[in-house]
Amino acid sequence: MKKRLFTPGPTPVPENVMLRMAAPIIHHRNPEFMEILTRVHADLKYLFQTTQPVVVLSCSGTGGMEAAVSSLFCSGDKVITINAGKFGERWGQLVRIFTGNCVEEKVEWGSAIQPERMAELLKENPDAKGVCLTHSETSTGTAADIQTLCSLIREQSDALILVDGITAVGAHEFRFDEWGADICITGSQKGLMMPPGLALVAISERAQDIINHKNGIPQYYFSLKKALKAHAGEDTPFTPAVSLVIGLDEALQMIKAEGMENIWTRHERLASACRQGCNALGMKLFSNSPSFAVTPVWLPEGVDWSAFNKALKNKNGITIAAGQDEYKGKIFRISHLGFYDELDMLTVIGGIERALKDINFNFQVGAGVTAVQKAFLEN
Amino acid sequence: MKKRLFTPGPTPVPENVMLRMAAPIIHHRNPEFMEILTRVHADLKYLFQTTQPVVVLSCSGTGGMEAAVSSLFCSGDKVITINAGKFGERWGQLVRIFTGNCVEEKVEWGSAIQPERMAELLKENPDAKGVCLTHSETSTGTAADIQTLCSLIREQSDALILVDGITAVGAHEFRFDEWGADICITGSQKGLMMPPGLALVAISERAQDIINHKNGIPQYYFSLKKALKAHAGEDTPFTPAVSLVIGLDEALQMIKAEGMENIWTRHERLASACRQGCNALGMKLFSNSPSFAVTPVWLPEGVDWSAFNKALKNKNGITIAAGQDEYKGKIFRISHLGFYDELDMLTVIGGIERALKDINFNFQVGAGVTAVQKAFLEN
Numbered sequence: 001m002k003k004r005l006f007t008p009g010p011t012p013v014p015e016n017v018m019l020r021m022a023a024p025i026i027h028h029r030n031p032e033f034m035e036i037l038t039r040v041h042a043d044l045k046y047l048f049q050t051t052q053p054v055v056v057l058s059c060s061g062t063g064g065m066e067a068a069v070s071s072l073f074c075s076g077d078k079v080i081t082i083n084a085g086k087f088g089e090r091w092g093q094l095v096r097i098f099t100g101n102c103v104e105e106k107v108e109w110g111s112a113i114q115p116e117r118m119a120e121l122l123k124e125n126p127d128a129k130g131v132c133l134t135h136s137e138t139s140t141g142t143a144a145d146i147q148t149l150c151s152l153i154r155e156q157s158d159a160l161i162l163v164d165g166i167t168a169v170g171a172h173e174f175r176f177d178e179w180g181a182d183i184c185i186t187g188s189q190k191g192l193m194m195p196p197g198l199a200l201v202a203i204s205e206r207a208q209d210i211i212n213h214k215n216g217i218p219q220y221y222f223s224l225k226k227a228l229k230a231h232a233g234e235d236t237p238f239t240p241a242v243s244l245v246i247g248l249d250e251a252l253q254m255i256k257a258e259g260m261e262n263i264w265t266r267h268e269r270l271a272s273a274c275r276q277g278c279n280a281l282g283m284k285l286f287s288n289s290p291s292f293a294v295t296p297v298w299l300p301e302g303v304d305w306s307a308f309n310k311a312l313k314n315k316n317g318i319t320i321a322a323g324q325d326e327y328k329g330k331i332f333r334i335s336h337l338g339f340y341d342e343l344d345m346l347t348v349i350g351g352i353e354r355a356l357k358d359i360n361f362n363f364q365v366g367a368g369v370t371a372v373q374k375a376f377l378e379n
Numbered sequence: 380m381k382k383r384l385f386t387p388g389p390t391p392v393p394e395n396v397m398l399r400m401a402a403p404i405i406h407h408r409n410p411e412f413m414e415i416l417t418r419v420h421a422d423l424k425y426l427f428q429t430t431q432p433v434v435v436l437s438c439s440g441t442g443g444m445e446a447a448v449s450s451l452f453c454s455g456d457k458v459i460t461i462n463a464g465k466f467g468e469r470w471g472q473l474v475r476i477f478t479g480n481c482v483e484e485k486v487e488w489g490s491a492i493q494p495e496r497m498a499e500l501l502k503e504n505p506d507a508k509g510v511c512l513t514h515s516e517t518s519t520g521t522a523a524d525i526q527t528l529c530s531l532i533r534e535q536s537d538a539l540i541l542v543d544g545i546t547a548v549g550a551h552e553f554r555f556d557e558w559g560a561d562i563c564i565t566g567s568q569k570g571l572m573m574p575p576g577l578a579l580v581a582i583s584e585r586a587q588d589i590i591n592h593k594n595g596i597p598q599y600y601f602s603l604k605k606a607l608k609a610h611a612g613e614d615t616p617f618t619p620a621v622s623l624v625i626g627l628d629e630a631l632q633m634i635k636a637e638g639m640e641n642i643w644t645r646h647e648r649l650a651s652a653c654r655q656g657c658n659a660l661g662m663k664l665f666s667n668s669p670s671f672a673v674t675p676v677w678l679p680e681g682v683d684w685s686a687f688n689k690a691l692k693n694k695n696g697i698t699i700a701a702g703q704d705e706y707k708g709k710i711f712r713i714s715h716l717g718f719y720d721e722l723d724m725l726t727v728i729g730g731i732e733r734a735l736k737d738i739n740f741n742f743q744v745g746a747g748v749t750a751v752q753k754a755f756l757e758n
Contacts, residue, residue: 018402019401021400063600097598197620220441242568
């Protein structure tokens, strides 16, 4: 059976990227690899829309988040974190462990932090040294208005702005320099269309300054000071995941050829068509501020997640994501982050129709795929 | 030009491993991947000769060392480290950062710590909570007698034994359970014949006990407590480097098919032939306790490293490793760790002859390759 992945990481890897990674391994001190890493460093700046360094760490996205928290803050530093889902919660866990002083703002799943509330938080905590945000919260398929939040935080305070862009970079418009973020992290297995194993961290000038002059939390592998020093010599502080860096080079060429604006527009269109397809099948959307990376949908009443998922996976070869934590069995999530096009949305909604039919859910056959077609062809 | 890698990591990756990693990506929560990870967990026990868990971390080998130090010790814990080269030095850096109480024993490059000196160190430091050893020190191509050291430490003290097996596992005999080590680490790009990006950490029962009951140094991504908990459910705490884990599964099948004893013997034979080849060319060996993973050789008087290396790399496609730190330009290192056979030793010594000829070094053409042939065929 043909298999199709619609999960928010790992996301599908293009054939040319897979084949590039399958070439004989080269040594990381070899001029050939150093040329690749130099190009990757340059192209990552384009991805994040920055002139500042973007360092490559060999770890998952979480490692990138830890690197930021443990490199920027000292023990006792007050940091505000926004918990609107599983990954916002992770910011809080990291801050509690590494600084021990976390002001965690909980936001209902499916909603994003509102700028008004952010302004209040800053007023209540004028001594906050940082604010940790999530651009696209994967667990809830919800996007925050990072541009507005960044500009508001910059106006009101000196707090550093850390953005988890793990499932946003490459899906949502994001301009690191212009918007004034201090840290933005993404992972290779997301918008970058790569297997997991690399975290990419963009670092602002003022963040670099702090990183280079601070003696703070004990750290070694995740020291952004070490990473910045190595970056300046087009190097990495420890043996990098060579094959993944080579694949990243290939993926970044595809991204440059398509262009960031076009990529953002594509994701917006895919997400919109996906939502319209789900609506047309009588299903309710979960988020009131939907992400362009992943669409979360309430399981219709009477539909059992396990039966639905089995029909989708075993009979149609399609893998989507379940709900997480308390939303397990209540919502499902369709990803369209990375290497997807308009016909892929027809496929996933068509597959969902087939699975719904299989479990005897009552809906109008063809309504979903027609909505998808209309979304693309009549707009 | 055909390219041949003789560096101690990355080491060559077999074609079947490369192709297995080039297959379409699967999700890490997919039953197909969980089956692979379960098998990898089981086969890693065979690799380390242990019945205890071996956890898979997505990072370089250094990340595995950090995970061990930060998971086992508390701030202030005294730990003895043996610095007989660049990687033994790293143990010291990690201990100083994470516990702040390091007793570092420096050993001349090219030599290994002697059991008598180890016994003295333990007597001088009866309060040591751990001892950090390096099985095969990559920077000096020197192997320590880990079996004797482990048994001596176990007899004399309660200190935990941490073994950096990064370039030893799969080259040197190593029996985790029988020898009584508490931690052993390797990296994917070494004896495992894989690209870099994974660290594998074996954990003894008493180490597990400490890890699970200690509240120590702030850590998150490198928490072995989290890794052990996930391992118990055949899982990883964070998104693993999926494609590398799949490649590891393939590599471990090759290792099982060959058998650990055969692999150890093969490496011993390759190393011995390599040394005899170098000797026959009039070159002096650097180490007085040579590793089976990498052979360090003094550059003959009058031979310039850069000219020699250029002749080797640019005209013969062969990459070997330079000396590190103060031995840069003074020694070179030939690796035979991982996916190498007897004809490969003929190739590398033959290539070295060609390069020496090219730079007008005076030697008997054919002496090196003859010595290699004799080493294999007349023993």
